[in-house]
Amino acid sequence: MTATVPTPTSTTAAARAVDVTKVYGAGDTVVNALAGVSVEFQRGQYAAIMGPSGSGKSTLLHCLAGLDRVTAGQIFLGDDEISAMSEKQLTLIRREKIGFVFQAYNLVPTLTGLENVTLPLALAGKKPDQAWLDQIIETVHLADRVDHRPNELSGGQQQRVAVARALASRPEVIFADEPTGNLDSKSGAEILGFMRKAVDQLGQTIVMVTHDPVAAAYADRVVFLADGLICGDISEPTVDSVMDNMRRLGD
């Protein structure tokens, strides 16, 4: 027998959390936002994270995206351990390998829709691939609005611009934190549809936090969090199966 060290070889996981804990505060006010979470998100998959308010969903997403530091454990993006990276490296990772869609205030108000879409590319000093750009703008039905500033766009349109921006740099993963939380159900459905299309047609990987079982049902898989721990994981979710799971958590 040869003593081989099991090295983490290339896996299919786009993003991975290994035994991640995240503690806020100290002393009496200490909060264990994540209490030892291990989870993998596969390439080309659309995953949702659900759980009660305060369960640590946003915290997990922020840690996965390199926006927040873990207290213990490791985070990998592809083969790169981002939990060990410097702020400078993280900036490059965010710019090139990660896309973001937040719940609101996604856009830089001084830039037009198109400029917002190409912002990460511009920051990287890259020329956008025009064909790709046309394709995503087509995908999110924005062709006639891209020259407007955010304050001239509706909330739904703004979120579509945000999705387009997230797609523009062909990131390894797109992280979305309640992207439809501020939208009516029709606009929300549109956004979710686009994200679904991005996964199916463009091979994108998406991790999305949501409270809405309907939104979760667009995903390929739903991970449930409660009190900073994974407490459920279902594939091919339907609105009903998600609701079931949530009810169980509520008990």
Add this chain to the structure above:
Amino acid sequence: MWRATLRGLFAKKFRLVLTSIAIVLGVAFMAGTFVLTDTLGSVFDNLFANTTKGVDAVVRAKEPFKASNQAGGGEQTRPPVPGSLVDTVQDAKGVDLAQGNILGYALVTGTDGEAVQNQAPTFGTPWRSPSESVNQSSEIVEGRAPRAPDEVALDLKTFEEGKFRLGDTARISFLTVEPRELEVVGAFLFGGKRDGLVGATLAAFEPETAQEVMNRVDQWDVIEVKADAGVSQTEVRDNIRRALRDAGLNGDFESITGEQLAKEQSDELKKNLSFFNTFLLVFALIALFVGAFVIYNTFSITVAQRIRELGLLRALGASGKQVVGSVVIEAFVVGALSSILGIVLGILIVSPLQGLLSAFGIDLPGGALQIEPRTIVVSFLVGTGVTMVAALGPARRASKIPPIAALRDQAFDGGAGRRRYIWGTVLLVLGVLALLNGLFGDLSGGSAAAFVGVSALLVFVGVAMLSPLAAKPAARLLTWPAIKGNFITGILARENAQRNPRRTAATAAALMIGLALVSAIAIMSQSFKTTFRSAIEDQTTADFILSPSGFAPFSPEAAQAVRDELPGSTVVEYRFGTIEIDGDGTAILGASPEFTEMTDAGVSRRAAAAFADEGGMLVHRDTAEDRGIEVGDVLDVRFPNGPGTLTVQGFFDDKKALPTDADFIVSTDNWDGFPDPLDFYVGVLKPDDVSTKEAAKIVEGIADRIGGVEADNLAGFVDRQIAQFNQILGLMYVLLLLAVVIALVGIVNTLALSVFERTREIGLMRAVGMSRVQLKRMIRGEALITASFGSLLGLAIGLFFGVMIVQAFASDGITLAIPVSQLVIFGVLAALAGLLAGVLPARRAARLDVLDAITTE
């Protein structure tokens, strides 16, 4: 309301500090100026109290006329009194002792051959032993009193600076007699202090010798009186007046008390001091004016940022007045605190300020700092007032915030309304009209300057109000290279600078003011310098010019020495004086008869010949026409020494190459009417048979020997004059620097507040991949755009003012010269300084935690 406002205020310390700096600096400058001039005033009060120590009353000649338009300096308009008057005064009731005194010209040469002189006058005076002397200002501290014609005593400082020992000989120069070698027999203290003379030097002679060497044979400048014991100063003065009247002399002579004399002399000096005070105060006010822009802007921004909070207050039932109140209270607290700090700082900066002035050739005596209540009250009121006035606009805007604003989420300064632009245009037009009136209207010098000042104020405010219109295109223009190169940070910086044109414009306006003033001054001075140089070089053929080392005129001994040692040369002396013409004290220029051989003043051949042969006077052509003066007229005039006549020999029409802008040139042959001949400049045209090099050696040798005089060739003279001018210019630039620094503080403030209000946006950009470096670059870019905009506006206004002001002097032959490269350098420096101002806010922004930033409300 009070408590809430105060709590809010101290919560934002950074903002409070930055806002304060703008006012603190201006107030400190103002308070420092007051303290400095008050301190100087007390130094001079002291000096003159000492000068008249022991003197209960003086008798002197009446001033022959009141000078209405003084020019030049150093001229004495009061004639001496005859020696025989002493007996008349001595006989008056209550007079214990009456004695003549003189304060004349005597320049001491030190043992090293250098004249002992520190830009201040060099005096000579008679010495009497304290027990026999009315005047008790001095006491011997080394050696003894001068008793013989070949003896002299020196004030201790001069004694030490000249490195004398008792028994040494000192060479002393005078105005009307040959220099003498006198034995130094003693040293004395004036006013009990080593520097009691405030820079001047004093040599004391045996009284009769003093009269001889200082052109007062059988004469005195004044008669000093000691009253009998128990007789008051006013009593003895009144007695003397009566005695003068009884002797029929009260038409020519007058008597005042010692105290009155001290006050009069001190007031005279303080008049000059008040010019100086005004000069510095102008710069302090400029700094405060710029500070007002910064305050205005800070309050505008904070009101905009608090729009939700203020809207909520309104929604909850606060009246518009209450909202205004809260902003005004904040302004009052900021203004009052800043003013107090400023006053303290002002007292601390007095000695650095004095050091600064001294670095620019203005040496002032020091003394115990005088902090008058006026200093504190005025500085406090001005500082607090400026702050509150500046905050009034934002406060009014705050009161107009509708309750619905509570529901909006973006900080927004409000679009610039039409009314703003209308007002801006009105102010701008008024400003230009005021300028035209000030420059080309028929006004006296003082009110013309006031009009120009007010005009600058109006134009600055007008342009500041209009400039939001230009902010967008300017930002576009300035970032053109960045946009061309498709640099995202440049584009973002531009967009940020454009998003609130009013804010950008107001921030830039503060910098604009400093730059406008600097560039206007640069254009004016360049024009004056160029004109001066070409006038001297084109219109003067002198080979050498002698000029004073400091500001004090020198003895005609220098000119005489040149005549003696360089035979065949033409030597022209220039003097300044005042005589009465047509009932007005009028500044005149004294010039040697042959001055037209050296200087082209547009004098006809015939007039020049007549002036050279017969003396008399030349009149400026315009003045002659105005007054109907014709060639051959014999004018009845009054010299300081008494009435006389001057024959008009002709006209001159070009003053550019002359040392003053007097309208009358009087021959030095007619100088008997003046108590003393003092030269300000001497031009020398060497004889053909002496080489320039040889002649230079001789002339320089004379200047070295005589002291207090510099000898240069024509180019060297121009350079020296321009160097002196440049020193004052440099001082003005340094003083304006304060206004620029305050404007830069304004940029720091605006950007810091903008960064604060855009926290979430910055977080977002960082989240999607903006690096810290890019973020910093973006914010510094914003600073650069704002500063460049301000500097462009400033250059434009400065150019306009500079050109207009120079045009106003076109009739005096001043031609416009624009120092292009200097202006470009100023502009670029200001822009770069703006870049520097962006460093701090950029760093603050880069330090923001990404996650905190995107999750802030």
